[in-house]
Amino acid sequence: MSSYDVLLITVDSLRRDFLGAYRDRPRVVDYDVATPNLDRFAERAAVFDSHYAGSLPCMPQRREFICGIQEFLWRPWGPVEPYDRTVPALAGEAGATTKLVTDHYHYFEHGSHGYYEDYDGFEFVRGHEYDHWKTAPRYPDERLLDQDNRHDADPADPGPGGAGQYPRNVADFDELDERDFFAPKVFSETARWIDDNADWDQWFCYVDSFDVHEPFHCPEPYASMYTDEDPTDPEMVNWPDYAPVDEQGLTDRQLEFVKSQFAGKVTMVDRWFGRVLDRLDRQNAWADTVVVVTTDHGEMLGEHGYVMKNYMPTYDAVAHTPLLVSHPDGHDGRVDAVTSAVDVYATVLESLGADVPEHTHSRSLLPLVAGDADEHREYAxxxxxxxxxxxxxxxxxxxxxxxxxxxxxxxxxxxxxxxxxxxxxxxxxxxxxxxxxxxxxxxxxxxxxxxxxxxxxxxxxxxxxxxxxxxxxxxxxxxxxxxxxxxxxxxxxxxxxxxxxxx
Structure with a gap:
């Protein structure tokens, strides 16, 4: 295969069963969730049916994507190691211009360095979850505090993070204007970047959207799209604790609201992802561009009595993840072979025409995408x-x-x-x-x-x-x-x- 521009998009915490490409209706709700743009992308992509996460959760999985190392048997959440060869560094050596667009604040925390430094440029959309951004107002919106089931500390206590951090970060957001929110900003910036950088001979852009990660705080129309509840009702939790449903006291009504807000975020991401597809259409870029869409993990939404992730057995709601790959030389259809998240690394590098280092744990998916192979791994x-x-x-x-x-x-x-x-x-x-x-x-x-x-x-x-x-x-x-x-x-x-x- 020849070398191409590559657009890698990861949507944090995205459950595969919420995508029409995988299931008509999610397992945990009794309504359809709209994902028309992801569905239209799937029509032109290879859709992987047996794709699984690797090293969990967030940053360990990103080391697999960016460094090709399945790390969970050797180390926990941590930085890029000095011996790691990152995708942007190798892409740059191969002659590609590289860009990171993200609202994923973990890249910029203590103990997570090395993931963004090798890009030619990066755009960081501020404010998600515990991003240490805003310090005022000291006394943030009580309604958002009430809808948070994770914290009981005084939000006015000094220090970064904690109960008041997210409400401070979004204090100026208009819940009736989705453009203030994170996924719209991330995908709008991506669309602009594609427009502005068409003159480069080759490029690699990694779009790492922290949505649909919690808190499940949605603007309209998404907040009301899948529920009859009032999204501003302080009793309606939009940020569950990392604890079993009964242990944190979530009522059936609150759990259903959580699901509705997760679904709302999925549809919001889908809408703004569509802006990126429109740019690729407008530039006739599909003949020159490989597009990979996946996630780091899913999220429990009440199955087995659990919500969120990490503390319970690693059920498929977390580990069995979506992967869609559009390639100019590829086929559009289903791929049954067992694949692993770490394989994204070699797939991106090979698509760019860059060398894949020895001793990584990654195996390129391009033979599957091209229809030249039916098998890949014996296991994930x-x-x-x-x-x-x-x-x-x-x-x-x-x-x-x-x-x-x-x-x-x-x-x-x-x-x-x-x-x-x-x-x-x-x-x-x-x-x-x-x-x-x-x-x-x-x-x-x-x-x-x-x-x-x-x-x-x-x-x-x-x-x-x-x-x-x-x-x-x-x-x-x-x-x-x-x-x-x-x-x-x-x-x-x-x-x-x-x-x-x-x-």
Missing amino acids: LYGYFGADACVTDGRYTLLQPGDADAPVNVYSTMQLTGPEPAAEPATLPYTDATVWRLPDGTGSRQADQALLFDTDADPGQGTDLAEERPDELARMRGLLEDAMRDLDAPDEQFDRLGLVPGD
Whole structure:
């Protein structure tokens, strides 16, 4: 395949079942959610049906996208490592002009550096979630505070973040004018950038939209689009806690409102994503441009009694993610092969005509996009550092819990643990650089026991088959061991997961 311009778009927390390309109606609501622009894009794209997240959540997944490293077996949320070769750096070496457009404030926090510095330019839309932006008004909108189920601290307490940060950030937003909100700003800037940069010989633009991430605070018409409730009612929660539904006291009425606001954000993102498609249409850019649309993870919206992510077993609502790829030399149709989020890295680089470094964990998806291959991976491996590890073969999924009392180590060139770790030099299988092995206490446990699901027969993962199908459980555990051996994962990870490391 030749080299092309590349537009990579990630929509944070986007559930695949909310897209018409994947399902007529989301599993958790009894109404259709409008995504006409994502649907029209899907008509010209390869639609991946067995695509999965990798290292969760936000920044670990972005290291996979941008650096090609599936990191969750070695380290948690953290910065780009000095030995990482980022997509924008390699794109620049190949002659492409590079741009980042984002409202994802985690790029600019302590411990997340290195993700934006290699771009020729970046646009940061300020104010989402805990972005340390506005310090006034000291006493922000009480209604938004009431609709936040996560905080009970005094919003007027000094210090960045906390209960008052988001209400301060959006204090000047007009809830009747969607242009004030984040997704409209991100995608409007993207459309302008495409217009203004058409003269470059080649470009790579990464659009990282933090929406549809919480808080699920929507402007009109989206706030009222999927609910009969008054979106300004202080009792209607738009920012749930990271806790089970019953533990945080969400009523059925409040949970349904949360779902409606999530749906509203999806439709808002879709509308403004359409502006980008219009620009590509206007410039006749489809013959020269590869467009990749995906997410880092999904979001629980009441299934199994959970909302949000991270603390519960990693069900498919979080891990089974959308991926759509439009390529000038590709086909428009379904792709059944098992693929992983880390594969975005090699796919983007190969589309740009840039070299894909050795020793990354990424495999280009372009043979699948071109229709030259039917298979890609035997499995997809995913999970959180120090927590459960999961594997799927595209039909069965295994969620394997770890021993919460077992020690875990962080492997990094930087100190990502406490202030006085007993660090020792160590090596990694995917770099020649020497790193530190830093004790990080013990891990966590998301599931009480191993969970096995047949997602063909049970896509909602409502029936655990671990006891009923011991042979299948043993096979999937063997597949998880193979996956970890293929990566040459640390022995302590096998130990805490109750697996055999092999030779």
